[in-house]
Amino acid sequence: MADTIFGKIIAGEIPCHRVYEDDRVLAFLDINPLTRGHTLVVPKEPAATLDQLSDESAAALGRVLPRICRAVMAATGVREYNVLENNGPGAHQAVFHVHFHIIPRPGPNEGLGLRWAARSLDQGEAVELVKLITTALQKAP
Numbered sequence: 001m002a003d004t005i006f007g008k009i010i011a012g013e014i015p016c017h018r019v020y021e022d023d024r025v026l027a028f029l030d031i032n033p034l035t036r037g038h039t040l041v042v043p044k045e046p047a048a049t050l051d052q053l054s055d056e057s058a059a060a061l062g063r064v065l066p067r068i069c070r071a072v073m074a075a076t077g078v079r080e081y082n083v084l085e086n087n088g089p090g091a092h093q094a095v096f097h098v099h100f101h102i103i104p105r106p107g108p109n110e111g112l113g114l115r116w117a118a119r120s121l122d123q124g125e126a127v128e129l130v131k132l133i134t135t136a137l138q139k140a141p
């Protein structure tokens with residue numbers, strides 16, 4: 001459990017500014033917020049990345065995430081926000097325990113910076129991808 005900084009926070013070994021807790025989920029303020037109210041929502045299960053998380057913890061997170069978003073927006077008075085969940089160092093993950101960021105976006109130059117280099121979906125590639133992903137889902141639902 002306590003092999004990451006978030007494991008230690010969950011175990012109560014180091015402090016946090018807690019905003020929510022239940023049997024499976026803990027939410028607390030980010031120590032280096034991008035904006036006021038930046039909150040982390042963390043399963044107690046020590047999965048490093050989202051794909052490794054159990055259905056039970058995923059369901060518990062999904063159940064409370066919108067509620068915590070509403071509370072953060074009510075508290076900050078901000079109506080727009082990003083929810084971010086990074087997986088792997090190449091995807092900007094620094095703490096290897098699943099966590100969702102709730103990042104209020106009070107203005108255009110505040111909050112999460114995004115580079116969204118979109119391209120058109122190739123039809124042949126789409127057909128192939130649907131086959132690959134649906135096959136993978138059948139093998140490991």
Ligand code: 5GP
Nearest residue numbers: 005016028029030031032086092093094095
């Ligand atoms: P990641 O890049 O892994 O998605 O984000 C990790 C987040 O955890 C960062 O936003 C960072 O500020 C936050 N963080 C790292 N260590 C601590 C800590 O000890 N306490 C709290 N509250 N947040 C932390």
